[in-house]
Amino acid sequence: MIGTLSKFKSALRPIGHVNKILARNVSHFTYQPDEKSPNVDGERTKMNMFTAINNAMDIALATDDSTLLFGEDVAFGGVFRCSLNLKDKYGADRVFNTPLCEQGIAGFAIGVAATGAKAIAEIQFADYIFPAFDQIVNEAAKYRYRSGNMFDCGSLTIRAPFGAVGHGALYHSQSPEAYFAHTPGLKVIVPRGPIKAKGLLLAAINDKNPCIILEPKTLYRSAVEEVPVASYECELGKADVLMNGNDVTLIGWGTQVHVLREVAERAKNELKVKCELIDLVSILPWDRETVCNSVKKTGRVIIAHEAPLTNGFGAELAASIQEDCFLHLEAPIARVCGWDTPFPHVFEPFYLPDRLRCFEAIKKIVKY
């Protein structure tokens, strides 16, 4: 994990011809800043996603003295720079490194939260969250339920970089959201850019339930937009309709939203097909109403995610849509996903549910 680090950092800072070559794989999407800014007064400033996350944690640490931020290598600023300068600002007892042990990080974080203090725990890559799976699934998620609400760890937030990054191969690319979506008691959230990342992270930190926020790491530097400087929250459990259309509903989250946006533009121009684009935002609990209202209008739906197809979260969406929108469906629900393989290194361009695979899915679904 440590060995790959410098490679990542250089890849995310495209300078010189070597990095241009590396960057070729990264550009399977084009980042689109949010058109609608959140309704927050005051100054706005350009932030990329890691600075927006840094800003959110800065606010959380400033607002509540009980808030702690910890994980592997967070003290010097984090391997993705998300915690930059926070140790200097808030002290080494509030922003600190832990030993290299994910089950320990999660267990420690639950114990912090069980006292009522706010815990922001970082797992360095979502690929390495599995050693903490037991603590998250058996403990964090069930803490309130099993004690009859005597105890809870609601002030726990786990952050983890996730998703494809161009060359992350098996253990720096995974999208494990579906594993957690099967766990009552958790909230699982994925931002699509800086504005959402800040608002969702603050909402997660203040939410009274354990939250996992999966941050698409390929957006840390590449996604830049005007982010309100003040504190604000984005509602958990609420999907965003980013483009309106009557012909096909496209559903994605994280980086995939940007792939789908591009595809929707192309479908409008080349096929005269108007897509309705939905960023699901919250994987658990998810916004069934927004999704089903859209599908009832369009009659066609395509779900796209980077994670493998079989038992991916698309399966839950498809089953629920089929149940609620049966009489409105004009075509079978389509899923454009990662293949049912581990996430490969050199084959990444063939693995991802990219623009072309999504565009082909639109062509096919409108002709059905």
Added chain:
Amino acid sequence: MLSRSFNLMLKKAWISHVKMIMPENYDPIPIYRVMDPEGNILHESQDPKLNKDTIHKCFRDMVLLNALDKILYESQRQGRISFYMTNFGEEASHIGSACALSSEDLVYAQYREAGVLLWRGFTISQFIDQCYGNYDDDGKGKQMPVHYGSKKLNFMTISSPLSTQIPQAVGSAYVFKRRANNNRCVIVYFGDGAASEGDTHAAMNFAATLECPVIFFCRNNGYAISTPVKEQYRGDGISSRGNGYGMAALRCDGTDLLAVYNATKVAREYCLKNNKPIILEAMQYRLGHHSTSDDSSAYRPAEELEIWNTVEHPINKLKNYMLKKGWFDEIAENDYVKDIRKKIMIQNQQAEKKQKYDWREMFTDVYDDVPDNLQKQMKQMEDHLKKHKNEYPLQNFKQS
């Protein structure tokens, strides 16, 4: 010096001959004892001189725990409760440690520490109601029997996955440390088997590096279900691991209430004064079966139990100490046993008759509120029950 050292933490320099450090080169950690099995104090300086009332409460709590165990064990055999785990042979480690703690200290337990709750004031009815999962169970009937918890008594709710509570205890201790004028530590109990889990390693290393006031209290009772300790580890028990983590360690006789008391008191003072963790290993013997789902005669001979059931029995030892002090009144104690047995029996009958929570409680406390999907599922079940109410045990559940 630093330039010649491989690691900032290693202080010792070089040797010029290969030297393996063998397990037998380490001195085993001795077992601290205060009294012999006859109740004689071995060194007068070590007598904690607990007053008569305190010793009496210790003794009676051990006896009460024992009586509760016997009756609830039988209740399970009769099919009245689904499951039970006794505390036989380990009563002194519960009561002795609980007595040395402040009631504000936070307890994380495994499942065989009911005596700690008893010491703190958990009532006979609270124990029994939890085992029946009835309307008076604070846990609302959601967990298996013996998974107790009490917010009021600073006793975190027990969960079945072994060792998960250990790194959690460290996190809580870290929060306590940051509070001004902190006078609370955390104690986390676990067995010798649970000490093999990865979470135990995680917790000990985190506690040492993050300097947390936590007592790791290991009940080393010789067995993890059927697995004897020689198949669990090959080192000098659990307390010897303290050195590897850079942590203080103590080992005591877990059947000697006074030794457990003294060791816990010292451990607590050390934690709070230094903001550091300590391992405290109580050596004892699991006299009962692992649980009601286990028959321990399948893996250990009856003769093995004999000594632990008599001379090395924690209740006998404290009784001998009390006799020496002239504090033991045979008649009063017999009356006490009769009295609590009656109370337990009555409570057992009452708990059985109490209704369970409304079945809708199944959907609450998953989150802080009930989200749409769960409200929808609750409604589905309501509609289903309207059609099939006679096929479900609704009469045993409150109706709202």
